[in-house]
Amino acid sequence: MMLPITTGVDNLRFIRLCLDGQLDFLMIGGAAVRFYGCRDEEGLSEIDILIDHSGENANKLMCILSRAHITPKFTVDDAQRPQKQLPLKYRSMG
DSSP states (O other): OOOOOOTTTSHHHHHHHHHHTTOOEEEEHHHHHHHHTSOOOSOOSOOEEEEOOOHHHHHHHHHHHHHTTOOOSSOHHHHTSTTOOOOOOOOOOO
């Protein structure tokens, strides 16, 4: 059984789930700079991604979140809306 994704701890695992699930996305921001190799800081607390808002891709995102044991506070319809920020925060309880 896969353990829940914890924001700031499992960012790389989440990105791997996105890649394995063939999500069309682009990682941006500080985490992208770090993964590219221009920043040495460990433990970036968040990642920012842009997703293609097609229906197929929105469904892929929801499946990936389910596999990560994350219940989003948005719907698949929300994920299909252009220029919509979809906050996703999860902190482990323990």
